[in-house]
Amino acid sequence: MNKLPSLKNLYYLVQLHREQNFNRAAKACHVSQSTLSSGIQNLEEQLGGQLIERDHKSFMFTALGEDVVGRSRHLLAEVQEMTELARSAGEPMAGTIRLGCIPTIAPFLLNRVVKETQAQFPEMSLLLREDTTESLISALGSGELDLLLLALPVDTSGFHSMSVGIDPFKLVAHKDQTLDSEDLEYEEFPDQSIFLLQREHCITGHAISACDLKNSAKINPFAATSLHTLVQMVDSKLGTTFLPQMAIDAGILNGTELNEYQPKGTAPYREIGLVWRQTSSRLRTFRTLGQMIQGLLPPKER
Template sequence: MSRWPSLKQLHYLVALAEYQNFNRAARACFVSQSTLSTGIQTLEDLLGIQLIERDHKSFIMTTAGRDIVLRARKMLAEARDMMELAAAQGGVMTGGLRLGCIPTIAPFLLTDLVNRCASQAPQLELLLREDTSANLLNQLEEGELDLLVLALPYELRGFHSRVVGTDPFRLVVHRQLRKSLPPAVTIDSLPSHSVFLLEQEHCLTGHALAACHMTDRNKINPFAASSLYTLVQMVAAQEGATFLPQMAICGGILQHTGLEALPVEQEGAAREIGLVWRPSTTRVATFYAFGELVAASLRDICQA
């Protein structure tokens, strides 16, 4: 092959696969729709295969097109890693860091972490994104993010990780319900359908049930919450119970709710907080140094 596809052409194809619309993909790439369309057509000519089937109103990806998109995402991620390697020559804690964080950590960690970075690593520019663990891992794999803050354990699909702290669970009970329970509240003493949890796509639910050894599903209320703040409101309204991480409680999530945080009977009931990155990255030294800042923030938050 005398000519090679460009990264720009591959970027156009990946954007089209992501946005499923020529106009939106072109805007995301900061080019005109005709430039994006021409770039993809040139890519097809270079490869000698059809990547998309077009008509006057829509398109679909061919099987070959979908396969090329998967490979292109990996190539683009490695190209970003190469650029980061060059940028890192100016120092470990410099340049941009695209950080993903899950919703059960982000509201309680990021303010302190951003302030800490501003004072201790002013040349490091944090770009933040909040999403579920599964979505963040997909974005990490595709090179859209550099580093994740996740709750562990979680299936990491071959990514590298480092634990930077632990976050204990507390049993949170409405004060009215507390009056009907024995002095030493246990999970077994809770009434049926009194325990409210997050929706299953939030890993906190699995972590809490496993860490607190809750096996009696009859105690779980069938209605699930979409966020920790909604969960707290549901427990307060229904005079029920739930499990919350210590960082959320220290962050003031129970203020003015009529809810009380109690110790969990199982010793060591906690989730681990970890950093996750691609094996191909060249910024491990940066991530380790950044991990020290995250660990310091976690210690301050959970001691508040």
């Protein structure tokens, strides 16, 4: 049998593709730049093809290189899962889970998830990463993460998902703003008086849909980067916003002069769910974690 490429060199290639810079990729791999470069050259020799076109200032991946990167990501993910399975010796609730979570959930739920995991499954360790939905989905597909905690619905083509509960929305306004909690009509709000997060935060789309915000003229074009920024803006009497209940329960309104109101219509909410690769061998593990998280969230009405 011909000598097979080393996983280490495949990992170097994947990191270089991710970083698009030899120095940053070497740091990510905790090796010198020369070691990383030599590893990729050895990989090219073993495969008998050019993976990277280089000159003295820049480089680019060849078509073969792009193909090898994609296959390497899946291969490395499978090896990682095999390693974790062996470490847990067949025990599904042991080992390490690399969990990704979006910024509008992570600060308000992850601490409870970690504590509950430590209490129920002391042999399990959670490694956490906070990022946008798009970045987390990409990391899951490439094998960098094992499991995601997201707000649904999202495009989970090629992945499995499991609903773990809901997170209701509340309308938040300054106490000096007179609102009729029994008859909240958004059409009566001043134009550009409702503040939301930037579009890349999925909570914006969920809030617009769940709270039935049909008139875009009511939404201010200035978009905040975090829920805490939204709270500061509304506390400065600039307008109103919608916040998820888990953030309110975690104390995001503490120290402010803000009141919360139930939005009009059927109680609006976003659905919270877990997402993992269809090829993962840890289905039992992920479903057990999902059942645990269900105990931390309001259930979805059926």
